[in-house]
Amino acid sequence: MTSFDHTKYRPFEPVAIENRTWPDQEITTAPLWASVDLRDGNQALVEPMTVDQKKEFFKLLVDVGFKEIEVGFPAASQLDFDFTRWLIEEDQVPDDVYIQVLTQARPELIERTYESLKGAKKAVVHVYNSTSKTQREQVFRLGKDGIKDIAVKGAQCVKDHAEKHPETEWVFQYSPESFTGTETDFAVEVCDAVIDVWQPTPEKKCIINLPATVEVATPNRFADQIEYFCRKVTKRDSIVISLHTHNDRGCGVAAAELGLMAGADRIEGTLLGNGERTGNMDVVTMAMNMYSQGVDPKLALGDMDRIVSVVQSCTQLPIHPRHPYAGELVFTAFSGSHQDAIKKCLTNQTDDKPWDVAYLPIDPRDVGRSYQEVIRVNSQSGKGGVAFALEQEYGLALPRWLQVELSPIIQRFSEEDGGVVEAEDMKRLFEQSFMTGSSPYALGNYSLTKDERDKVTAALNHAGGSVNIEGEGNGALSAFTAALSDHFNIRVDIVQYQEHALTVGSDSQAIAYVQANIDGERFNGAAIDNDIVSASIQAVLATVNQKVAEASQASVA
Numbered sequence: 123m124t125s126f127d128h129t130k131y132r133p134f135e136p137v138a139i140e141n142r143t144w145p146d147q148e149i150t151t152a153p154l155w156a157s158v159d160l161r162d163g164n165q166a167l168v169e170p171m172t173v174d175q176k177k178e179f180f181k182l183l184v185d186v187g188f189k190e191i192e193v194g195f196p197a198a199s200q201l202d203f204d205f206t207r208w209l210i211e212e213d214q215v216p217d218d219v220y221i222q223v224l225t226q227a228r229p230e231l232i233e234r235t236y237e238s239l240k241g242a243k244k245a246v247v248h249v250y251n252s253t254s255k256t257q258r259e260q261v262f263r264l265g266k267d268g269i270k271d272i273a274v275k276g277a278q279c280v281k282d283h284a285e286k287h288p289e290t291e292w293v294f295q296y297s298p299e300s301f302t303g304t305e306t307d308f309a310v311e312v313c314d315a316v317i318d319v320w321q322p323t324p325e326k327k328c329i330i331n332l333p334a335t336v337e338v339a340t341p342n343r344f345a346d347q348i349e350y351f352c353r354k355v356t357k358r359d360s361i362v363i364s365l366h367t368h369n370d371r372g373c374g375v376a377a378a379e380l381g382l383m384a385g386a387d388r389i390e391g392t393l394l395g396n397g398e399r400t401g402n403m404d405v406v407t408m409a410m411n412m413y414s415q416g417v418d419p420k421l422a423l424g425d426m427d428r429i430v431s432v433v434q435s436c437t438q439l440p441i442h443p444r445h446p447y448a449g450e451l452v453f454t455a456f457s458g459s460h461q462d463a464i465k466k467c468l469t470n471q472t473d474d475k476p477w478d479v480a481y482l483p484i485d486p487r488d489v490g491r492s493y494q495e496v497i498r499v500n501s502q503s504g505k506g507g508v509a510f511a512l513e514q515e516y517g518l519a520l521p522r523w524l525q526v527e528l529s530p531i532i533q534r535f536s537e538e539d540g541g542v543v544e545a546e547d548m549k550r551l552f553e554q555s556f557m558t559g560s561s562p563y564a565l566g567n568y569s570l571t572k573d574e575r576d577k578v579t580a581a582l583n584h585a586g587g588s589v590n591i592e593g594e595g596n597g598a599l600s601a602f603t604a605a606l607s608d609h610f611n612i613r614v615d616i617v618q619y620q621e622h623a624l625t626v627g628s629d630s631q632a633i634a635y636v637q638a639n640i641d642g643e644r645f646n647g648a649a650i651d652n653d654i655v656s657a658s659i660q661a662v663l664a665t666v667n668q669k670v671a672e673a674s675q676a677s678v679a
């Protein structure tokens with residue numbers, strides 16, 4: 123094994139730029155987006171996509187709204203050639219979409235590339251050669267002139283073929299591959315030479331694509347290279363500056379964002395970031411970053427589950443559960459304080475206000491996710507999370523004092539069960555703990571009379587029999603409480619009371635929550651009924667039943 127020795131690496135040599143302006147820029151409009159899923163993404167797969175997978179992926183890209191789609195490297199593979207032919211012959215490309223194909227700057231490959239494009243309405247021919255010092259010296263074994271010559275001859279060849287097929291609307295694209303490893307002045311020199319061949323105009327631009335083929339520096343250094351390039355390149359008004367970043371240092375999106383601020387117009391990337399090594403720049407993340415700042419990304423990313431599903435099935439790669447905006451856990455909070463804050467903010471959030479919810483940079487509903495999955499309860503969760511889940515799923519708006527009582531019960535269950543507690547289990551634990559109004563005593567018939575004081579007479583069903591109780595008070599609840607106190611020879615004081623209509627599952631029921639002090643001990647009860655008075659007296663009975671059960675257990679012991 124070689125030693126872990128950082129001294130064998132050299133730092134990146136930054137371009138010398140004065141008065142850089144990009145740090146003060148903001149991204150306020152979407153760039154031109156180009157998808158390279160079917161080419162750069164595809165060439166990085168263990169098993170490249172089949173034609174059927176490419177067809178499905180292409181449809182997704184069109185639906186998402188890409189207007190430039192790199193569909194393959196037709197001169198390199200028969201499958202890519204056939205797929206390109208299928209798109210054209212079967213008229214699969216919408217009129218406003220350019221299909222783009224990649225080729226090396228070699229005449230025989232360029233010729234074959236044009237064969238694949240015969241009959242296309244609109245196409246981008248993307249030609250590249252590597253310009254980096256490393257590749258010049260070790261791969262091509264050529265000096266700068268030799269490398270420039272490859273680019274110029276390639277550009278000329280692309281132009282010559284295009285002239286033979288005026289029926290197609292051609293756009294030319296050149297990439298000085300390994301741009302980040304190329305002296306920026308030399309990259310400008312090569313691109314200027316290509317531009318000189320193509321003679322673009324502001325009306326008929328060509329694309330100069332600057333790839334971070336390998337990400338070798340912090341994103342600010344990349345932005346410096348882009349701003350420098352934009353200042354120096356010829357005919358700036360006649361070229362579209364495109365970026366194609368990779369993610370070797372984990373900053374592919376950041377580099378593209380800063381590059382855009384530095385003057386670029388167009389961004390190449392893939393949906394969810396598949397691509398060579400650590401992947402291409404993830405278009406979903408970059409576009410959603412804009413979206414979260416109130417900028418229209420001009421891509422329709424609302425059906426995130428479809429995007430995830432198509433990308434996964436076509437690439438056969440999993441999507442990380444914490445992948446920005448798309449992973450299955452990215453809108454889910456388990457920890458108590460996060461849940462508490464989210465629950466409070468969501469209560470305040472209305473559709474007419476700008477989004478302002480702690481821990482949620484965007485509204486999960488915008489990408490087809492629901493609030494149900496925002497809060498999931500495990501042993502790290504607090505009362506807010508439990509309350510949120512019960513309210514979302516069952517319409518139970520537990521008062522704060524009852525949340526405090528229920529939370530440790532759920533936490534204990536989670537610790538014993540070792541994981542996430544589903545809403546169904548929370549409801550069952552809530553019912554078992556507090557909806558105890560039918561055992562050992564259940565409310566039978568009762569009647570209320572209103573006079574100076576309210577009077578109640580009620581039957582309590584118990585062990586196959588029935589006992590009658592009666593009491594007086596200032597209202598139904600206090601009359602019933604007095605009757606229970608009298609019958610069981612206990613002192614019952616109502617400390618807390620709350621009720622609300624139930625909107626989930628029923629439109630005519632109500633729930634009452636009661637906290638009672640019984641002989642100095644605190645008990646909590648809840649009950650649901652069509653009638654709110656019945657619900658409230660059953661909730662009181664629930665607390666008394668807990669006291670009675672506790673007393674009988676104590677006497678057995």
Ligand SMILES: CC(=O)SCCNC(=O)CCNC(=O)[C@H](O)C(C)(C)COP(=O)(O)OP(=O)(O)OC[C@H]1O[C@@H](n2cnc3c(N)ncnc32)[C@H](O)[C@@H]1OP(=O)(O)O
Pocket residue numbers: 162165195197198199225226227228231250251252261262272299335
């Ligand atoms: C950063 C990127 O992602 S770039 C895209 C990379 N994608 C791919 O390579 C996938 C498809 N490519 C392929 O299948 C093959 O490379 C093919 C079919 C295109 C060509 O295969 P081969 O003819 O065997 O050539 P190979 O790619 O190995 O390169 C051979 C020669 O072309 C030269 N070459 C490589 N790239 C280029 C280029 N962009 N322009 C001109 N010449 C080039 C090499 O220096 C080499 O020259 P040499 O034979 O004189 O030493």
Ligand SMILES: CC(C)C(=O)C(=O)O
Pocket residue numbers: 162224250297299300331333334335336366368
């Ligand atoms: C062909 C170029 C643009 C490329 O894929 C890269 O440099 O990563």
